[in-house]
Amino acid sequence: TGSTRAERLLKAVQKNARRGDPQSVISAIDHYCRHSEWAMNVGDEKGSILDSVLSEVSPSCALELGTYCGYSTVRIARLLPPGATFVTVEFNPKYAKVARQVIEFAGLQDKVKLIEGASGDLIPKMKELFGNVTFDFVFLDHWKDRYVLDTKLLEDCGLLRKGSVLLADNVICPGTPEYLAYVRNNPRYKSTYYKSHLEYTKVEDGLEKSVFMG
Numbered sequence: 001t002g003s004t005r006a007e008r009l010l011k012a013v014q015k016n017a018r019r020g021d022p023q024s025v026i027s028a029i030d031h032y033c034r035h036s037e038w039a040m041n042v043g044d045e046k047g048s049i050l051d052s053v054l055s056e057v058s059p060s061c062a063l064e065l066g067t068y069c070g071y072s073t074v075r076i077a078r079l080l081p082p083g084a085t086f087v088t089v090e091f092n093p094k095y096a097k098v099a100r101q102v103i104e105f106a107g108l109q110d111k112v113k114l115i116e117g118a119s120g121d122l123i124p125k126m127k128e129l130f131g132n133v134t135f136d137f138v139f140l141d142h143w144k145d146r147y148v149l150d151t152k153l154l155e156d157c158g159l160l161r162k163g164s165v166l167l168a169d170n171v172i173c174p175g176t177p178e179y180l181a182y183v184r185n186n187p188r189y190k191s192t193y194y195k196s197h198l199e200y201t202k203v204e205d206g207l208e209k210s211v212f213m214g
Ligand SMILES: O=C(NC/C=C/[C@H]1O[C@@H](Sc2ccncc2)[C@H](O)[C@@H]1O)c1cc([N+](=O)[O-])cc(O)c1O
Pocket: 040, 041, 042, 065, 066, 067, 068, 069, 089, 090, 091, 092, 095, 117, 118, 119, 120, 141, 142, 143, 144, 146, 169, 170, 173, 174, 198, 199
């Protein structure tokens, strides 16, 4: 049978990027998805906003929900301070397999803990898996109807602390209206909208940054 979109994206990385060079992996994926085949990576425009928020937070403990092919995983891992803990959760084993290879090609495998499963099952297990952690930074980019549920789960499992930063992709397109309502009308969050565009297109999209006030 033919390859999947994710496998073709991996081939583009193996062909056009340089081993051990995260920026070349990022550029190879952006070039492929802009000129050959669109894929749902956060992309270069929103990726630059992700980079700047990460540099502000400089998290010692970070979580990503929705690894997909590992594009944002590489973007995040390349900017983390040495010794940081970074967990990324992926539900689909085929995507996880591609992501592991993309992350390894970038030379970042020692900085990333990719765990397979559903966020709803794994979030309650984080303390058991990684010790009594709280996440300084969470990137939400998985199923859009899970953003509110998983944010509430993170709160209830004591995985957020005063100042934890949530950054959510796609709050306009495909859109996460319940999530925006939740974080914007909630005294426990200070939210900021970063207007941008849907990856590789001119369609409006944006990132919502929400600081947990404890
Ligand atoms: O649908 C989108 N993203 C859903 C992402 C889903 C990713 O997360 C898990 S689901 C999971 C992972 C962990 N736990 C539970 C479920 C899927 O296997 C996929 O790897 C999307 C769509 C568009 N678009 O334009 O249509 C643009 C985007 O930027 C998007 O992110």
